[in-house]
Amino acid sequence: MSERILLVEDEEKLARMVEMELKYEGYQVEKALDGRRGLELALGGGFDLVLLDIMLPQLSGMEVLRRLRRESQVPVIMLTARDSVVDKVAGLDSGADDYITKPFAIEELLARIRAALRGKGGQAAQNVPLAAGPLVLDVEKHQVTVRGQNVELTKKEFDLLRHLLENKGRVLTREALLDAVWGFDFVGETNSVDVYIRFLRSKLDDAFGLKLIHTVRGVGYVIKEE
């Protein structure tokens, strides 16, 4: 059975685009264009996840979240304007599970959605190791192995690899990787991604004679099995 997502967003063009992408991915989607309607639908229940814009007419996203949290622990991902750090902190304090800054790459949103839905599945679902061929990443143990052999990675390398594996087979742009791994406070060049991809290649592909991390020229990177 496909998961149901409630999208509360007043920018109609963005809402239509997100709805289309989510449906394409196999989710069921309901839309609300203002906070009051969004809260009403969310409280009605039956959703596996809520995507909640902060700046909404009638009732702000924060207020919707506060009222929703009195009754429901449904995962909520806040959609925030770029650089509004205060919103993010307030959102997480009010019980949001995650946030994503606009404008966002759709693959980034999809990754956050998958992560939030997995979280809801509880411990068992979370502890399934991520893998590509002989490469296994265990999130709980914070451990990476190839054919059972330990590979030492720095925190950034680990986070980057984890994000690639969570999106196995999906091409991720440098911007999406930067946003996911380095976060909203990152100031610098997108070639940091290239540098860390080189580190990962040397520790994984080169060291073990594999070809897991692929460059898609002009787009970004993807991890896939040989």
Ligand code: CA
């Ligand atoms: Ca808005």
